[in-house]
Amino acid sequence: MQRNPKGHKGTFGHALLIAGQWGMAGASILAAEAALRSGIGKITVHTPLRNNDILQIAVPEAIIHHDCSPAYWTEPVATLSSYQAVAIGPGIGTHPDTANAFIHQLENISVPLVLDADALNILAQHPDAFQILPPVTILTPHLGEFHRIEAAVGLSPEELVKRFNIILVLKGHPTKIFYPNGTSVVCPYGNDGMATAGSGDVLTGVILGFLTQGYSPTNASRLGVFLHSYAGDLAANALGHHSMLARDIITFLPEAIKEKLGNEICL
Numbered sequence: 613m614q615r616n617p618k619g620h621k622g623t624f625g626h627a628l629l630i631a632g633q634w635g636m637a638g639a640s641i642l643a644a645e646a647a648l649r650s651g652i653g654k655i656t657v658h659t660p661l662r663n664n665d666i667l668q669i670a671v672p673e674a675i676i677h678h679d680c681s682p683a684y685w686t687e688p689v690a691t692l693s694s695y696q697a698v699a700i701g702p703g704i705g706t707h708p709d710t711a712n713a714f715i716h717q718l719e720n721i722s723v724p725l726v727l728d729a730d731a732l733n734i735l736a737q738h739p740d741a742f743q744i745l746p747p748v749t750i751l752t753p754h755l756g757e758f759h760r761i762e763a764a765v766g767l768s769p770e771e772l773v774k775r776f777n778i779i780l781v782l783k784g785h786p787t788k789i790f791y792p793n794g795t796s797v798v799c800p801y802g803n804d805g806m807a808t809a810g811s812g813d814v815l816t817g818v819i820l821g822f823l824t825q826g827y828s829p830t831n832a833s834r835l836g837v838f839l840h841s842y843a844g845d846l847a848a849n850a851l852g853h854h855s856m857l858a859r860d861i862i863t864f865l866p867e868a869i870k871e872k873l874g875n876e877i878c879l
Contacts, residue, residue, distance in 0.1 A: 621653030625696040625824035629817070630658045630717070632703040633710070634683040637663040639703030639729070641670045642810045642858055643817035647699075648673055649865045650821025650836075658689050685710045688717035697724040697823035701731030702813040711738060718744045724823040724832070726750040728816040729757070736760035742776050748792070748829040752781040752815060770794070779833050781819075783812060787837050797834060801841035805848040810858030815840045818865070835873075843868035 616623055627647050632640030640659050644667070647655050656675040657667060661682045667674060679685050686709040692698065698721055704710055711734045718741060725746050727735070732753050735741055742765065753761060758769070758780075765772065773780050773792045780790040785807070787799040819836035827835060846864040847856050 615651065619653075624651055624653035625826065626654040626656065626694055627652050627820050627824040628656050628658065628689065628692065628695040628698045629702075629820065630685060630689065630698070630700040630704065631813075632657070632659045632663050632667075633685065633705040633707070634660050634662045636703030636705070637666040637670075638810065639813045640667060642813040642862070643699065643702045643820070644671045644674045645859075646814040646817025646840075646862050646865065647821040647824070648817075649862055650818050650825075650839075650869070652821050652824045655824075656695070658685070660684055681709070685713050688713050688720065692721060692723065695723060695824075696826070697726070697820055699726045699728065699816050699820040701728035702816055704730045706730050706733050706737065710734070715741050715744075718746070721746050724748070724750075724829055726752065726816055726819045726823065728752045728812060732757045732761060736764045739764040745776055745778060747777050748779060750779045750781060750819060750823075750829055750833050752783060752812065752819070754783045754812060758782055770796075779829055781815075781833055781837055783815070787841065789833055789837060791830060799837050799841050801838060801845050803845055803848045803853060805851075805853035805856035806841070806844040806861065808856055808858055811844070811861060814858050814861045839865065839868045839872060842872055 640657050644655050644657050656677050658677045661678045684707050685704050714734050769780050769790045773790045777792045782788050785802050790796045818840045822832035822835050843861045843864040847860040
């Protein structure tokens with residue numbers, strides 16, 4: 613997909629990110645900045661009130677939408693008509709009120725959706741919610757999160773994606789993506805320097821960014837994973853594997869996009 617040289621911020625989409633309980637604002641920051649660096653026009657972050665000042669300072673480009681709770685997510689976002697894609701999960705916690713808000717949010721989502729982190733833990737705790745996932749929702753668990761899901765539903769990755777018509781990004785080294793048509797792809801990039809807190813939040817933001825710009829869930833998941841991992845390789849080459857931080861992946865994401873976007877291996 614070519615970027616419109618005459619486009620404006622409305623052209624490139626408006627994303628909704630639901631992230632960050634009190635004490636986990638960093639997860640929402642990393643995901644929001646990664647989405648913006650992926651090329652979207654606007655992002656709104658729904659987060660508890662106590663995260664307001666942190667996010668306004670760290671990501672001034674983001675619009676902040678406050679939950680009625682000061683500390684954690686308690687109410688679904690009522691109006692989704694202005695968003696092209698939604699991501700839920702980084703740092704939201706698993707408080708019962710948050711789980712209830714999450715399940716009710718699933719009931720009124722009709723745009724592309726990516727779920728990560730505590731959204732996946734809530735799914736594992738409430739496996740009946742798999743029945744109401746929007747078609748081709750993207751799940752991005754690491755192995756620990758997936759094992760909790762697997763224990764709850766008793767399905768392998770291949771069975772899970774077929775049963776519920778979803779995409780599974782199983783994070784690791786290497787990361788493998790499972791599609792509901794029975795195909796899968798292994799990412800050729802990535803390194804152990806990316807095994808650091810927040811890397812998954814960055815991936816959520818990148819995938820959200822491409823969904824928001826109109827890429828299909830199939831292409832957004834593959835493109836997001838490949839560019840995220842390639843940016844991680846660039847960061848490791850520059851900084852070494854020992855000293856990488858998740859935000860270093862965001863720093864090198866523009867270079868990764870310049871080098872790889874449009875290359876058939878990414879699409």
